Amino acid sequence: MTSSVLSVRDLSFAYNGSDNFSLSIPNFDLYPGEKVAIIGPNGAGKTTFLQAISLLLKPTTGTIIFDTKEIRNQEDTLGYHRSTAFIPQKPVLYNRSVKENVGIGLKIRGMKNPETEERVFDMLKKFGIGHLANRNALSVSGGEARRIMLARGLILNPRIIWMDEPFGDLDETVRRELIEDLIPILSQSGCATVFVTHNQDETYQLADKFMVMVKGEIVQSGNGHEVFANPVSQEVAEFIGIKNIIPGRVVKTENDIVSVALTSGINQSAKILLVAGQKPHAENVVVCIPPESIVIVSDEKESIHLSSRNALEGTIERVIPGRYFAWVEIDCGVSLTVSVTNESVKELGLSRGKPVRLLIKSTAIKLLEK
Amino acid sequence: MSDLFTIIKASLQVSGISLLIAGLIGIPAGIIIGLSSFRGKKWFIALVNTGMGLPPVLVGLVVALLLWRSGPFGFMGLLYSKTAMVIAQTIIALPLITAFTIAGIQRIEPELIRQTIALGATKLQLFRIVFQEARLTILVAVMAGFGSIISEVGAVMMVGGNIKGDTVVLTTGIMQETRMGNFENALWMGAVLLALSFAINLSLTLIQQKGIK
Numbered sequence: 212m213t214s215s216v217l218s219v220r221d222l223s224f225a226y227n228g229s230d231n232f233s234l235s236i237p238n239f240d241l242y243p244g245e246k247v248a249i250i251g252p253n254g255a256g257k258t259t260f261l262q263a264i265s266l267l268l269k270p271t272t273g274t275i276i277f278d279t280k281e282i283r284n285q286e287d288t289l290g291y292h293r294s295t296a297f298i299p300q301k302p303v304l305y306n307r308s309v310k311e312n313v314g315i316g317l318k319i320r321g322m323k324n325p326e327t328e329e330r331v332f333d334m335l336k337k338f339g340i341g342h343l344a345n346r347n348a349l350s351v352s353g354g355e356a357r358r359i360m361l362a363r364g365l366i367l368n369p370r371i372i373w374m375d376e377p378f379g380d381l382d383e384t385v386r387r388e389l390i391e392d393l394i395p396i397l398s399q400s401g402c403a404t405v406f407v408t409h410n411q412d413e414t415y416q417l418a419d420k421f422m423v424m425v426k427g428e429i430v431q432s433g434n435g436h437e438v439f440a441n442p443v444s445q446e447v448a449e450f451i452g453i454k455n456i457i458p459g460r461v462v463k464t465e466n467d468i469v470s471v472a473l474t475s476g477i478n479q480s481a482k483i484l485l486v487a488g489q490k491p492h493a494e495n496v497v498v499c500i501p502p503e504s505i506v507i508v509s510d511e512k513e514s515i516h517l518s519s520r521n522a523l524e525g526t527i528e529r530v531i532p533g534r535y536f537a538w539v540e541i542d543c544g545v546s547l548t549v550s551v552t553n554e555s556v557k558e559l560g561l562s563r564g565k566p567v568r569l570l571i572k573s574t575a576i577k578l579l580e581k
Numbered sequence: 582m583s584d585l586f587t588i589i590k591a592s593l594q595v596s597g598i599s600l601l602i603a604g605l606i607g608i609p610a611g612i613i614i615g616l617s618s619f620r621g622k623k624w625f626i627a628l629v630n631t632g633m634g635l636p637p638v639l640v641g642l643v644v645a646l647l648l649w650r651s652g653p654f655g656f657m658g659l660l661y662s663k664t665a666m667v668i669a670q671t672i673i674a675l676p677l678i679t680a681f682t683i684a685g686i687q688r689i690e691p692e693l694i695r696q697t698i699a700l701g702a703t704k705l706q707l708f709r710i711v712f713q714e715a716r717l718t719i720l721v722a723v724m725a726g727f728g729s730i731i732s733e734v735g736a737v738m739m740v741g742g743n744i745k746g747d748t749v750v751l752t753t754g755i756m757q758e759t760r761m762g763n764f765e766n767a768l769w770m771g772a773v774l775l776a777l778s779f780a781i782n783l784s785l786t787l788i789q790q791k792g793i794k
Contacts, residue, residue, distance in 0.1 A: 293701035316700040
């Protein structure tokens with residue numbers, strides 16, 4: 212394995228006079244070319260993490276080893292800043308022309324004009340904003356401002372690029388265009404990327420590693436499948452948008468089949484769910500049922516052939532229509548959300564108040580530690 | 582008429598040098614105060630802001646007392662000289678320039694300062710970049726400083742002594758001529774004062790507006 216470009220040990224940060232939040236990162240390693248997404252709910256400390264690890268905030272404790280050399284003093288910090296680039300969340304532009312904005316980092320590094328100009332124009336072209344070169348940067352649109360900031364960072368050939376919600380306030384089309392332009396530029400540059408976001412869609416395209424941050428701590432990390440299909444806790448599951456999270460207790464384990472008694476008010480039809488292929492580590496667990504793996508049936512007979520499934524009875528509370536799928540909320544003592552295609556809603560005549568039968572495959576249910 | 586030229590020259594000399602000194606101290610001081618955080622910063626800024634309303638007569642009195650023959654700096658023999666006037670006017674302009682500069686720096690988004698540090702700027706480079714960001718407000722600071730001293734009578738009168746051919750400036754000249762009943766001369770001087778003030782502020786404004794796109 213190649214050696215890491217950045218190693219962080221025991222990083223912590225606490226705001227003065229605030230007991231509510233503290234950042235605590237025991238371990239963080241970043242390898243060349245790696246693209247890491249830090250995801251997590253609002254207020255989880257993602258921005259604080261990014262600012263502390265990039266030394267824009269002075270960490271309370273911690274060791275940062277950049278390029279096998281520990282950062283000890285102001286001079287090291289300056290060198291670190293000059294080898295990395297930070298793209299802030301809000302548009303931050305100087306009251307100068309666009310080309311001066313993009314070239315300012317090179318000027319800071321003592322580069323003189325003709326060479327700077329050439330590289331600036333190259334970069335502006337890469338980001339498709341060559342026509343803006345002489346405009347005042349404060350007069351550009353939100354999407355253009357993002358491009359200027361990214362160009363200003365990437366022109367420096369950074370070893371690491373930090374991005375704080377890089378596409379945060381952009382509308383869908385602008386965001387997609389920018390991401391598509393950015394992907395080749397980033398992989399060409401070969402720099403390691405760490406970016407913070409609460410939007411999960413953009414992470415899939417840009418990142419190869421995911422870290423979930425909750426209350427100042429990284430609670431889970433791994434590739435997309437590891438994180439999104441197997442959330443480690445209820446908090447992570449809720450954040451990544453998993454519905455149908457119900458607390459339960461393991462009552463029996465037999466031949467790979469775990470029987471879980473649901474502790475919160477499910478009705479008589481399903482006090483116990485059968486779960487296959489999972490090994491719970493504790494007695495108290497959280498059951499996650501993906502909405503797309505619940506099947507609604509109206510015909511009694513269907514369930515006979517599918518005895519290995521869990522069968523529940525309930526009444527439709529609400530049908531929330533969508534473009535392709537509808538969310539159907541069903542009261543089975545607890546409320547379960549099921550995703551159904553619009554055609555099925557019509558075919559089965561699903562509407563408020565209708566009693567239905569639900570089938571859930573035992574292999575589709577996930578057990579999480581509480 | 583040669584008298585008038587001497588007076589105009591004295592006015593420009595005294596206020597010009599005062600403005601230069603006040604700017605050279607006030608602008609860097611304002612940038613440093615605006616950027617740094619220290620205990621009692623708010624109090625300090627409140628004090629500087631109060632200094633903006635410093636009555637010139639009071640400044641004149643204090644400077645006169647200090648430079649009085651029996652005063653602490655009396656041995657320098659500066660009272661009733663242009664140097665004394667420059668000292669007084671520098672004291673009047675300094676808080677104005679400092680306060681406006683601080684305000685200009687504080688209007689800059691903290692994010693921009695953080696970004697500049699992230700881009701690898703040294704302290705000195707940060708100062709320069711921040712100065713350029715706040716340049717429009719800093720020009721206002723210079724204009725305000727200039728306006729306050731070119732039109733001021735109290736201090737220059739007290740420490741300059743209004744000596745003919747030496748420390749008479751436009752404002753004290755107007756006073757003198759009015760007292761003597763030479764209204765025509767007084768009005769001419771007034772017109773010159775206004776014209777000068779306009780010309781200088783016009784050029785500063787043109788420089789300032791060039792920065793706005």
